[in-house]
Amino acid sequence: MEVTYINSSGESITLNQSRPFFITKIDGTGNIRQTVNTFKAPEQDGAFYVSSTMDMRNIILEGTIIANTPDEAYELRKSFLRLFSPKKSGVIRYRERQISCVVEEAVLSVSSRERIPKFFISLLCPNPFFETLDDVWHDLASWEPLLEFELEIPEEGIEFGMRQPSQIIAVDNFGDVPCGCEVIFRALGPVTNPELLLMDTGEYIRILTTMNNGDEYHIYTHFAEKRVISIINGTESNAFYLLDTSSDFFQLEPGMNNLRYDASANLELLDVIINFRPQFLGV
Numbered sequence: 001m002e003v004t005y006i007n008s009s010g011e012s013i014t015l016n017q018s019r020p021f022f023i024t025k026i027d028g029t030g031n032i033r034q035t036v037n038t039f040k041a042p043e044q045d046g047a048f049y050v051s052s053t054m055d056m057r058n059i060i061l062e063g064t065i066i067a068n069t070p071d072e073a074y075e076l077r078k079s080f081l082r083l084f085s086p087k088k089s090g091v092i093r094y095r096e097r098q099i100s101c102v103v104e105e106a107v108l109s110v111s112s113r114e115r116i117p118k119f120f121i122s123l124l125c126p127n128p129f130f131e132t133l134d135d136v137w138h139d140l141a142s143w144e145p146l147l148e149f150e151l152e153i154p155e156e157g158i159e160f161g162m163r164q165p166s167q168i169i170a171v172d173n174f175g176d177v178p179c180g181c182e183v184i185f186r187a188l189g190p191v192t193n194p195e196l197l198l199m200d201t202g203e204y205i206r207i208l209t210t211m212n213n214g215d216e217y218h219i220y221t222h223f224a225e226k227r228v229i230s231i232i233n234g235t236e237s238n239a240f241y242l243l244d245t246s247s248d249f250f251q252l253e254p255g256m257n258n259l260r261y262d263a264s265a266n267l268e269l270l271d272v273i274i275n276f277r278p279q280f281l282g283v
Contacts, residue, residue: 001026003061007090011083015063020076021119023063029094030282032057032128054281057125059092059101064116065108073115077108084121092123095283097130129177129279140169140196140272141261167267168199168260171252175278178251180222182275187211189269195244196272199258203248207239211270217242221249252276 001023002016015023033055038047065080067073084106091098101123109117173179183205185194194217195206207217207228216231217239226249230239261272 002094004093005084005090006093007083007085007088009088013080013083015061019066021063021080022066023061025062026059026094028057028059028123029130032282054128057099057128058104059099059123059125061121061123062119064118067115070115073117077117080119081106081108090123092125093133094130096133097280097283098133099125099130100127101125129175129281130283131175131179131277131279135182135275135277137273137275138169138171140171140259140274141167141270167262168258171257171259171274173252173254173257173276173278175254176281177279178253179276179279180220180225180249181252183219183221184271184273184275185211185217185219186271186273187213187215187269188271189213190266191263191270192265194263194270194272195261196274197260197262198250198252199260200253201250203250204244205247205250206244207242208244209239209242219243219249221251 002014003023003026004012004014006012013021015021017023034052035055036052037050039050040047065073065076067076084103086103086106089100089102092101103121104124105120105122107120109119183196185191185196185207187194189212191211193206193208194211195204197204205219205221207219209217211217212232214233218229218231220227220229228238228240228243230237230242259274261267261270263270
């Protein structure tokens with residue numbers, strides 16, 4: 001059993017079954033409660049199901065601080081409380097997954113004579129889903145380099161790169177729930193109106209602009225974090241106004257998602273990249 005907590009200042013602590021921070025219990029990492037929304041008509045037996053939403057997650061950590069002397073225990077207790085400050089948010093990493101959290105309560109034995117004080121930490125996770133430690137990246141449209149040394153050029157010439165043969169790419173969201181993503185359009189030359197279509201639902205993202213060599217547009221579809229950013233000549237700007245009004249900030253459903261990229265002109269000069277973090281109901 002090993003848990004790592006990293007606060008918003010970048011300070012980290014690892015709790016495991018060894019000195020000095022010995023963890024004895026972790027609770028709240030499995031299934032979580034949900035709220036079921038229903039509608040009941042007059043005289044109706046039962047009700048109509050409307051939707052379900054997940055409640056916030058509460059993770060409890062319990063254990064002891066093992067020290068050789070009461071003075072050492074006191075110093076460890078001070079650093080422990082400073083790191084688990086309720087004024088800072090943080091991230092819990094457990095079993096190759098992570099989840100954002102805030103400290104709801106941090107309690108330790110207060111006696112200065114104790115050599116092995118106990119601790120109790122309550123962490124509240126507004127977003128109840130665990131996620132992977134790193135983003136999952138997919139190059140939907142890019143040039144695959146084919147040049148390597150030693151180089152020998154035959155009479156008929158040689159290819160230095162190869163374009164992806166298909167505009168349709170299957171992306172696997174191996175998580176338990178739908179998740180948002182970041183879509184990156186990058187131009188290798190003049191490109192008009194780049195777009196990405198989620199074929200399974202018909203939803204798409206389209207930017208109404210003509211891109212030049214080196215221009216980038218980043219579209220974020222995450223819940224409560226939707227935005228469109230342009231990076232042109234190294235300058236980052238808000239480009240939400242360039243988004244086609246019929247565009248959707250689509251979510252990647254669990255399982256395979258079929259994506260198709262396109263452009264009104266010069267499709268072959270468009271690179272398309274997508275990245276996301278699969279989310280899980282528990283670990």
